[in-house]
Amino acid sequence: MGELEEFRKETEAWLDANCPPSMRWSETPGTNPALNDDLAWGGRKATYPNPEVKQWLDLMAEKGWTAPTWPQAYGGGGLSKAEAKILSEEMRRLRIKPPLVGFGLTMIGPLLLEYGSEEQKLRFLNEVCRGEIRWCQGYSEPDAGSDLASLRTRAILDGDEWVVNGQKVWTSYADLSDWMFCLVRTDPDVRKQEGITFLLFDMESPGVSVKPIELISGYSPFCETFLEDVRVPKDQVVGGVNNGWTMAKALLGHERSMISEAFHEREESNQLVDLADKYIGRDVHGRLADATIRDRIAQLTMNKACLDLTLRRSKEAAKQGQQPGPESSIFKYYATELNKDRTALALNVLGPQALGWEGDGFDAAELQATRSWLRARGNSIEGGTSEVQLNIIAKRVLGLPD
C-alpha cells in the first residue's frame, strides 16, 4: 500500500471516529437544512447552534484541517495537494460537513499567503484556522457599484497610522465580523486604479459603525459601514501602499469562482419537480399535468446539466494542467442568471400560494420560495453585475473593440 493509501485509511478512520453525528449531512434527499444554518463561521461573536459544531471545529483545527494545505506554521495542516484531495474525498464520502467556513479561509487567507508579510501571516492566519476571527469585505461604496475603482473612502497617513474616512456598503455580515479587509484611496492625484491601498482593521476600532441593510427579501445579510477618523496602523497594509488594485483583482477572482461554486452544489433532487408534484400533480400517464410548466422545468434542468458539464470540463482541464479555457468566463454570469430563472419559475409552479409573506395559511416552503425569488435577484448584481460580466467577456474573450 502506498503512502497515500495509508493516509486515506488513517484519515477515514479518524474522521469516522471523531466527527459528531450532527456534523454529517442527512442521507434523506431534500431534507438537508440550508447550508448556513449549522456551519461554523467563527469569530469573537460566534454563536453555535449546538455544542457539536464547536467541538468539531476545535478537533479539526487542532489537526490543522480547517485549512488543510496551509503551512503548519500558520495553523494549517501542511498537507500536499494529493493528501488534501483525499481528505476532501473522504469527507464527502462520509457526508461530513466542513468544520469552518467564511472569508478568512476563502479570501483574505489565500491573499495573505501570497502577498502578506511574514508577521501578518503569523498573526492572522493562525486566528483564521482556529476560527477565532471572522472577516468582512469592504469593497463597494454608495456611488461606486460596478465601477469599483471610483471608490472614495480616503486614507491619509498621520505618523504611523492611516486615518480613514468614508463609507462602505454591501459588507456581508459586517455586524457579525471582527475585522474588515478593504480598499481605500491613498492617492487621489493619479489614475483612479493607481491610488488605491488594501487595508485591514479591527471592527472595534473607534470610529467604525455598522448598520444592517434590509433587503427586499426581508433578510439583512449586508451592512453599511461608516468610517470616521478610524486609525489603522501602517503595518496593516497588504501588498504595499497604492498597490490595492492588484490585490482587488486577485480577490475578485476568488470571489467570482466562489459564487459560481456556490451554485454548483448538487441538488439531492430536482426541487422544481418536487414542487410541481405538490402543486400541479400528474396526469394519467404519470407526467406533470401542466405541459408548459413541464417544458420550462425541463429546460431549466437541462440548462443546469449543461452548466454542470461545463464546470466539470473546466475542472478536468485544470487537473490536466491546462490553463482555464474560455468557458470559465461564463460561470458567474450563467450560474446566477440560471438561479434567477429557477427561483422565478418556482413561483409560477406554486401559483397563488406564492403570494405569501407572513400570517396564516402559508407553509414554510411557500414563504421561503417567495423570499428566495427576491433574494436571487441580487445574484446578478453582487460580485460584478451580469452587464459587467458580459462587457468583460466581449472584450477579453471575444476581442470585440471598445
Place this chain on the structure above:
Amino acid sequence: MGELEEFRKETEAWLDANCPPSMRWSETPGTNPALNDDLAWGGRKATYPNPEVKQWLDLMAEKGWTAPTWPQAYGGGGLSKAEAKILSEEMRRLRIKPPLVGFGLTMIGPLLLEYGSEEQKLRFLNEVCRGEIRWCQGYSEPDAGSDLASLRTRAILDGDEWVVNGQKVWTSYADLSDWMFCLVRTDPDVRKQEGITFLLFDMESPGVSVKPIELISGYSPFCETFLEDVRVPKDQVVGGVNNGWTMAKALLGHERSMISEAFHEREESNQLVDLADKYIGRDVHGRLADATIRDRIAQLTMNKACLDLTLRRSKEAAKQGQQPGPESSIFKYYATELNKDRTALALNVLGPQALGWEGDGFDAAELQATRSWLRARGNSIEGGTSEVQLNIIAKRVLGLPD
C-alpha cells in the same frame, strides 16, 4: 340624404357595376392568392396576369380613383378626405382589389405633392395615376447600410446636367422599373447630411445598369444598380440642391408606416393553427395535441392581437386629430420581429417536412413556409434595422442620453 350618403350610393353602384370578377378577393378564407400576384404595378414593362387587371386599372384611372385624393389636374380624383374614406370603405365591403399599387402612389407621389415643382407634378403625377410609370428607390449603398447618410454616389454639375457615378443596392424591382428616385452626394465638403440631393432619373438613361440580387430565400426582389456617368437634367432635382436629407426623412416615414401596414393585413384565418391542425392534429379534447406548440402559437397570436389593437389605437387617435402617440414608434420594429417569429415557428410546426427546398415529396405550402422563414429574416433589416429602430426609440421617445 346628405351629399356624402349620395356619394356613397353612387360609388357603390359604380364599383359594383364596373369591377370585373377577377378583381374581387375570394370570399373563402385562406384561399386568397399572394397579394402581389394579380395586382397592377404599372409601368412600361408591365405585364398583366389577365386582361381584367388592365381593364380595371384603366377604368379607375379614368375616374382619377387610382389616387383618389390627389388633385384632378395631376390625374387624381380630387376627392375630399371624407369621400375618399367612403370609397375605401365601399371597396373593402365589396372585396374589390386596388387597381394600382407601387412606390409612385405611396412614396414619390406624396413627396412630389409636397415638395415638387409645378412642372414636376404635372409631368410625373399624371403618369403615376395612369399606371404608366413604375418607380424604384435608390437609397442604400454597398457600404452605407443603416448609416444612410454616409452614401457615396457622387453627382457633379456639368452645364445643365448632373453627372452621376456610383452604386445603389437593395433597389426593389429596379429591373422592372422605369424611373428611380435617389439620393446622391452633391457636396462632399460639408457635414455628411448636408451635402445630399434628391434626384429623379429615367432607368433607360445611358450608364444605368441593373443586376438582380439573389436572396437566401431564392427570390430576387432587389437589385444592384450601377451608375456610370449618368446625365440627369437639373430640373429633375426635388426639394432643392443639398436638401436631400429632408426629402429622405420625409420618405422614410412613408416607408416605415407602409411596412408596418403590410404586416397588418388581417389574416382570414390563423395560419399557424391551420398548419398545426395538419401536421400535429388534435387530442381527444379537441385541443392541438402538442401543448408547447399550442402555447407558442397562442403567444404569437396574442402578440399579433396586441399589435393590431395598438395600430387601431393609433388610427383612432389620428381620426380624432391627435398627434401620433409614442406607440407609433414601435410598429416597424414589433411588426417585423413578430413576423420573423411567426415564420420561424411555422417550421417547428411542420417538423421534418420543413426541410424541403425542391424535388419530390414536398407540397407547395411546405416549400413556401421554408422560403418565407428565410425571406422574413430581412424584415428587420430593410427599411431601417431593428437595432436602428431601438436606438431611435431610446433617444427620441425615452430621451435616454447619447
Place this chain on the structure above:
Amino acid sequence: MALVLNEDQQLFKNTAADFVKRESPVSRLRRLRDSGDQDGFSRELWGRMAELGWQSIIIPEAYGGLGMGYLDLACVLEECGRNLVPEPLISTLLLGANAVLLGGSEEQKSEILPRVAEGSMLLALAYHERGARYDCCRCETRAERGENGYTLQGEKVLVFDGMAADKLLVSARESGAANDRNGISLFLLDPNAAGVELSAQSTVDTRKAAVLRLSGVEVPAAALLGSSGEAGTVLSEVIDRATAGLCAEMLGSMQGASAMTLDYLKTREQFGVKIGSFQALKHRAVQMFVELELSRSAVLGACDAIDQGSEKTAELISVAKARCSDAAVLIAHEGIQMHGGIGMTDEHDIGFYAKRARACELTFGDAAYHRDRYARLQGF
C-alpha cells in the same frame, strides 16, 4: 368601439392622477406596512375616493352609481396602480360589488350596491381555496340546505381584504364534484356570525388577505345570492371583470416602475457617464417600453369589449392578462437589475413594484394560464 380616451375620460383620468399623486405617494404604502396597519389601507382615504365617485363608476344609476364603463374605471385603476395605492377597489368593487350586481336579486342589489357606491360598505369575495390555482369553480366548501336556510362548512384562503370587509360573499357547493361549474351557490355572510373564523394573511406586496374557516355556519335562506347552484357562471364573469380591472392597475404600476427605472438610467453615473447611455441598457429599456405600449392596447381592448358587450370579451381579457403578466414581470426584474445594489434594498421603492408585479401576475391566472385559456376559447 374606442381605444382612445375621449375628453371626459381624459379629464377624469387627470383628476385621478392629481389625487393619487397628492394623497398617496408610495411612501404611504410603506408607512402603512411599517406601522403594522391591520387593514393595510386607509378608511379615511376610501371615503374621499367615494366623494370623487370612484366606487360608483361601474354601479348602475338605479343603485346609486354613475353607470359608467370599464374604460372609465380603468382610468382610475391605472392611476392607483401607478403609486401602488392599496385601497380595496379590486376586492370591494370588482369582486364584491360585481358578484352582487351580476348574481344578486333586485333586493340584494338595492340593499348593498348603494352602500358600496357611497363608500360605507367594504366587501370581500371568498371564493378561492387552497390548491385551486386559477379555477374559480374549484369549490370544496359545502352548503347543506336545511329547513330555514343553509349550513356552511369549509375553508377559503387568500380572501383579499377579508379582515376588513363588512360583508363576505362566500361560494359553497350544494352539489356536484369539486371542479364542477354547476352546483355552486354564493352566500352573503356576516363576518361576526357564529362559526366564522377569520385569520390574517399578509401577502408579498404588503396587502392583506384572510383565511376564512366556516365551521357549521348557519345562514338564513335570504343569504343566498341569486339562484341556487348557478354561481359558477357568475363567478367566472366576476373574475373576468376583476381581471380586466387588475390589468388596468398593473398597467399603471408598470408605468410607475418604468418611469423610476428610466429616471435612474438618466441620472446614475458609472465609469464617468450616465448608465442610460449604454446601448445594451437602452435596447432593454425600449423592450420595456414596447411591452408597456402593447399592454396599454390590450387593457383598452379588454375594457372596451366589456363595455360593448363584445362576444370576444373573454379572449381579450386573456390577451390583456397574459400580456400584462409577462410585461409586469419583465419590468419588475429589469427594474431591480438596472438599479443594481440599491434596487435590492428594502429602502428603495422599486422593490415594492417588483413584489406587486408578481402578486398581480399570480392573481387570476398567470400568462401561461391565459394563453391556454385563449387557445381554448379560440378553438385550438
Place this chain on the structure above:
Amino acid sequence: MALVLNEDQQLFKNTAADFVKRESPVSRLRRLRDSGDQDGFSRELWGRMAELGWQSIIIPEAYGGLGMGYLDLACVLEECGRNLVPEPLISTLLLGANAVLLGGSEEQKSEILPRVAEGSMLLALAYHERGARYDCCRCETRAERGENGYTLQGEKVLVFDGMAADKLLVSARESGAANDRNGISLFLLDPNAAGVELSAQSTVDTRKAAVLRLSGVEVPAAALLGSSGEAGTVLSEVIDRATAGLCAEMLGSMQGASAMTLDYLKTREQFGVKIGSFQALKHRAVQMFVELELSRSAVLGACDAIDQGSEKTAELISVAKARCSDAAVLIAHEGIQMHGGIGMTDEHDIGFYAKRARACELTFGDAAYHRDRYARLQGF
C-alpha cells in the same frame, strides 16, 4: 469519464481541421450546389476521408475498423461541421453502419462494415415516413412474409443521401399498429431491385435525400437484418447515436457561423466605428458565445456517455440536441441580422449556415421534442 480531449484526440482533431480547411471550404458546397451535382458531395473526397480513417472510427477492429469512440468521431464531425462539409458521414456511418452494427447478424456485419470502413460502400437508412415527425418507430410500410422471403410495400421520405447509396436499409412493419415499437423489421435492399423507385429531394441546406417507393418489392429471407420484429429498439439506439453525431457537427457549424459573424463585427464600420463596438451587439455576441460553450459541454457529455455505456446516455443526448438546436437557431438568426443586408444575399456564406442550422434542428427532434423526452426519461 473525460470531457477534455486527450493528446491523441487533440492531434486527431487538428489533422481533421487541416484537411477540412484545405479540401473543403464552404465555396466547395456552393460549387456542388450551383453545378447541380446529383450526389451533393464528392466521392473522390469520400475516398480520401477513408484514407484518413474517418469512416473506420466507430467500426470495431473485428470488422476492419479502428474501434474508437464517439469522442473521437466527434472531433471529425465538429471539423466537418465548421465548413458544412456535405459528405455522407451521418447517413452512411451513423445511420447505416450503426444499423448493421447494432442490429445485423455476424455475417451481415462482416459483409458490410469493412466496405464502409474502407470507403467503398455508401449506405442510407430509410426509416422516416411522412407525418412521423420524430418518431422513428412510426412505420406504415409493410413487410409480408412469404415462402422465400418478404414482400415490401410502402413509402419512405427524407432518406438522407438515398439517391447515392449502394445499399438501402429499410424499416417495415411485420405486425402491430403504426406507432408500435414492436413488430418492425429492417431489411437490406438493393436500390436497383424490381419495384423500388427512388426520386430525388433537395433539402434547404443543399443536401440530397430521396423518396423511396416500394411496390411489392421481393427480398430474400437473408435480407432481414438481425431478428424479425425487433428493429424498433435498434432504430431508437441508432437514431440516438446519429443524434449525438449530428450535435457534434452542429457544434462545428455554430463555430463557423459565430466566427464569421464576430469577424464581421470586428471589421464592418457604420457611423464611423466598428459595429462590434456597439454594446448591444456585444452583449448579444456574448450570448452566442455562452450558448456555444454550453453546447460544447453537452456534446462532450453525450459522446462520453455513449463511450462509457452510461445509463444516462439517452438523457444526455437529449440535453445535447435540445441545447444545440436552440443554440444553432439563435446563432443562425443573429448571424444574418448582424450581417445586415449582405446576410440576406445568397452570395454570402452566412445563409448556408443558417439553412443548415435549421435543417439540423428539425432532424432527429427539435429542442421542444427533446425537452419532452428528457422529462419523460427523468420521470416527470
